Amino acid sequence: MAKINRRKALIALATGLVSLNSRFLWAESGFDLGLKGQELLAQGKYDQAIEILQAGVKLEPDNEWLWGLLGRAYFQKKELRKSLDSFRQVLRLNPEDTYSRMMVDIISQKPLPPKIEPIKPLTPLEKKALEEEKQILDRLQVENTLGYRIQRVVLDPGHGGFDSGAVGLKGLQEKEVNLDLVKRTSQILAQMDKDLKVFFTRTEDYFVPLSARTTTANQYSADLFVSFHVNANENRKPRGMETYFCSERASSKEAARVAEFENSVLKLEKNELIQKGYVNIEEILFLFERKRYWEAGGEVASLIQNNLKNRLPLKNRGVHSANFYVLRRAKMPSILLEMGFISNPEEEKLLAQSDFRHKLALSIASSIVSLKKSRI
Incomplete structure (x- = not known):
């Protein structure tokens, strides 16, 4: 058992942080509390972890690591x-923390839980109105089964942070x-x-792993995933x-080259360790589903192009x-746009112009909206 830091223990008692029989008295610093909280997090004991980490940030309010945990x-x-408040506190202490910046982005885009209000019993008139509404919605759903409904779209700005992409x-x-x-867009x-x-x-300039991009789209239950990129070639003419x-399989050698370039960032990412003998049932099921998503992606790509x-x-x-790689795990139609060649001097000049970017974004947005009227 670690030796109690008498001075810190007395300060904690004086501020009402702990009681004489508190289990936090053993800790010499916020670092000790952080280690314990991290251990509880790994064990899935989130309530206990929160209690420990709250004590830690009270003890060391400027400790960004504790706020992140x-x-x-x-x-x-x-x-x-x-969670959002905690990650924002990390960014106040360290604006360069890319993980917290990513988490703020992710949480900010999730619908936050509404304030809980007492539920009032429905009146007979309200019940009848709800039944009629359900009948109408059911009928509309049957009428729309021939088409693919696009209501949620994830836009993916390729590269970011230390990964500049093509230059x-x-x-x-x-x-x-x-x-x-x-x-x-x-x-x-x-x-x-x-x-x-x-x-x-992502909404700012930080690195997001390829696997996290489609994971984000899957978490948002998106109907369409669009990854934005700009092409490049050693030859300046294309x-x-x-x-x-x-x-x-790639449809051509050029397609294989483009995919190889876009997948090259995988070398900078940590490889996932898979235990020997481990069987991922969800992954096996997805192997059967993905053909449908990829075929739909082909139709979307044709319509947008x-x-x-x-x-x-x-x-x-x-x-x-x-x-x-950025498309293969998406559980929805997904496409990757290559919007001109940054390696071509004329197109680099165009891509640098605000007016051209607006025209490009307008065209992409119009194409996405037009998909809602198409039968995919």
Whole structure:
């Protein structure tokens, strides 16, 4: 058992932090409490972890590590408001903390739990109205079964943080173009279709692993996943736009090259360790489902590419497929846009222009909205 720090124990008692029989008296510092809280988190004992970590941040209110652990504990308990406050506190102490910034983004886009109000019993008139509403909705659902309903879209700005993506001759970075286009597209979508819910995999310049991007889309139960990218080639001449969907094998050598470049960031990510003999039932089931998602992704890619080619002054390079890691685990139709070549001097110049970006975002947003009217 660690030796009690008498001075800190007396301070804690004086401030009402602990009582004489408290189990926190053994701790010499917030670090000790953090280690204990981390251990409880790993064991899934979130209530106990929160209690320990709350004591830790009271003892050391400027300890960003403790606030981060507390944010994780609240997140696991689905206490999103408290989790958000904890991660924001981390960012106040350390604005460079990319994990907390990502968590703030994720939580901010989740619907926070509403304030609980007493439930009043329904009147006979209200019950009848609800029954009629259900009948209408059931009928509409039957009428719409031939189409794929798009109500929730996740926009994914490719690359970010230390992963700049492709870089043009003038220094324009792909990650910056992607993020700006996503923000513009989202704003236009909000104006064009107020019923469409739009989410992001990142809203600022930080790194997000490829696996986390589609995981985010799956968590949001998205109907469509769109990954924004800008193409590049060692040869400066290639130009134009193209749209990709996921497939086991690449549709061409060029498609394989693009997928290899976009997947290259995997080398910088930590490989997941899988225990020997472990069988992931959900993964096996997904192997049967993904063909349907990939086929739908192909239809979406064709519709969007056809729409874009009529709206933009870029060469139409068509629709292709390849094994993109960022798309393969999405449980919804997913596509990857390559919006011009940043390696081409003329197109790099275009991509740097605000007017062109607006036109590009407007075309993408219009294409997404048009999908709602199509039968996918």
